[in-house]
Amino acid sequence: MPTFDDIADQLATQAIELPSWAFGNSGTRFKVFGTPGTPRTPQEKIADAAQVNRYTGLAPTVAIHIPWDKVDDYAALREFAAEQGVALGTVNSNTFQDDDYKFGALTHADDAIRRKAIAHHLECIDIMDATGSRDLKIWLAEGSNYPGQADMRGRQDRLQDSLQEIYARIGDKQRLVLEYKFFEPSFYHTDVPDWGTSYAQVSALGERAMVCLDTGHHAPGTNIEFIVMQLLRLGKLGSFDFNSRFYADDDLIVGAADPFQLFRILVEVIRGGGYGPDSPVAFMLDQCHNVEDKTAGQIRSVLNVQEMTARALLLDREALAQAQAANDVLAANAIFMDAFSTDVRPQLAQWRESRGLPADPMRAFLDSGYQETIAAERVGGQQAGWGA
Ligand code: PSV
Numbered sequence: 001m002p003t004f005d006d007i008a009d010q011l012a013t014q015a016i017e018l019p020s021w022a023f024g025n026s027g028t029r030f031k032v033f034g035t036p037g038t039p040r041t042p043q044e045k046i047a048d049a050a051q052v053n054r055y056t057g058l059a060p061t062v063a064i065h066i067p068w069d070k071v072d073d074y075a076a077l078r079e080f081a082a083e084q085g086v087a088l089g090t091v092n093s094n095t096f097q098d099d100d101y102k103f104g105a106l107t108h109a110d111d112a113i114r115r116k117a118i119a120h121h122l123e124c125i126d127i128m129d130a131t132g133s134r135d136l137k138i139w140l141a142e143g144s145n146y147p148g149q150a151d152m153r154g155r156q157d158r159l160q161d162s163l164q165e166i167y168a169r170i171g172d173k174q175r176l177v178l179e180y181k182f183f184e185p186s187f188y189h190t191d192v193p194d195w196g197t198s199y200a201q202v203s204a205l206g207e208r209a210m211v212c213l214d215t216g217h218h219a220p221g222t223n224i225e226f227i228v229m230q231l232l233r234l235g236k237l238g239s240f241d242f243n244s245r246f247y248a249d250d251d252l253i254v255g256a257a258d259p260f261q262l263f264r265i266l267v268e269v270i271r272g273g274g275y276g277p278d279s280p281v282a283f284m285l286d287q288c289h290n291v292e293d294k295t296a297g298q299i300r301s302v303l304n305v306q307e308m309t310a311r312a313l314l315l316d317r318e319a320l321a322q323a324q325a326a327n328d329v330l331a332a333n334a335i336f337m338d339a340f341s342t343d344v345r346p347q348l349a350q351w352r353e354s355r356g357l358p359a360d361p362m363r364a365f366l367d368s369g370y371q372e373t374i375a376a377e378r379v380g381g382q383q384a385g386w387g388a
């Protein structure tokens with residue numbers, strides 16, 4: 001098995017993008033509980049995200065969601081982020097909170113509504129030009145609730161047509177990533193329900209169109225690491241939205257529900273060349289903190305990803321390949337489990353200190369008094385968008 005020293009340099013290149021909406025208040029359709037200190041502006045969300053990077057060194061960029069993070073001057077927002085020590089990352093479009101989109105947006109049968117949805121995405125690309133963002137992430141809340149309600153085939157054709165128009169405006173250094181989700185808010189059919197549909201749609205666009213895999217968007221029991229392997233094999237895994245779930249799209253802290261699944265995913269990411277500074281795969285979080293403190297919740301999340309990455313990097317791939325070749329089922333499984341069962345926390349603490357970071361980022365953040373300060377200073381925090 002490789003030693004921690006063998007993998008130390010690889011850990012140094014890890015970057016996990018934070019979602020601005022994780023810092024806003026969020027909840028379920030039953031209730032949104034406010035948390036003291038919740039940001040009231042996009043700038044305050046970015047300031048909180050910068051705290052995560054300050055204590056962990058893991059989160060240099062922040063994803064924004066339009067219109068949740070709408071401002072008059074995006075170049076100024078970019079400047080503000082830089083002053084805080086972070087950069088703006090992925091721009092997320094939003095076609096799920098406008099009455100016009102009740103029966104679809106990019107798939108809508110009414111051309112006027114479809115054009116409005118396309119125009120929103122073109123505006124997002126203008127914003128990307130100003131923020132210096134690389135990725136436009138599209139998640140569509142489109143589908144139908146009842147058999148017979150919609151012509152699924154026509155909607156798929158219109159979706160491709162709409163994406164072609166958006167993709168035509170994507171710059172040379174920019175990318176379009178299309179996220180899939182198997183249900184919700186539609187309950188009968190969803191227009192981009194699975195990786196295969198996303199893959200078919202983006203493959204027809206071109207090289208700079210990729211798939212986004214949100215770990216909470218599959219049916220229970222789905223072998224997500226198989227999908228990771230396949231998309232990497234096809235060269236189309238663009239990004240992850242990491243979170244964890246017990247039942248549906250719970251958006252809980254990544255690695256909280258099933259750390260072993262996170263480990264298995266990261267093993268395939270590394271196996272498929274999806275890890276490291278030259279990899280096209282963007283690591284992002286897509287989470288909500290309904291009852292816990294948000295900045296601390298994000299710190300927990302990036303540390304969980306780091307911990308499982310370290311364990312996945314420690315996997316003895318040579319020994320595993322030999323056991324696999326010999327069809328030694330139990331030996332192969334034991335080698336896999338050895339890496340998963342390795343406690344890397346003491347070495348990670350030392351590794352952080354050797355890089356000028358606190359050994360225990362969570363403790364350092366809690367001791368800093370930041371949470372108390374924002375709780376005292378900020379009144380009337382923002383909704384994240386969900387449950388608003
Ligand atoms: C949809 O469930 C989703 O995962 C998409 O990524 C949205 O942009 C995000 O949630 C908003 O929280």
Ligand code: MN
Nearest residue numbers: 179214241286
């Ligand atoms: Mn997502």
Ligand code: MN
Nearest residue numbers: 214216217249
């Ligand atoms: Mn989701």
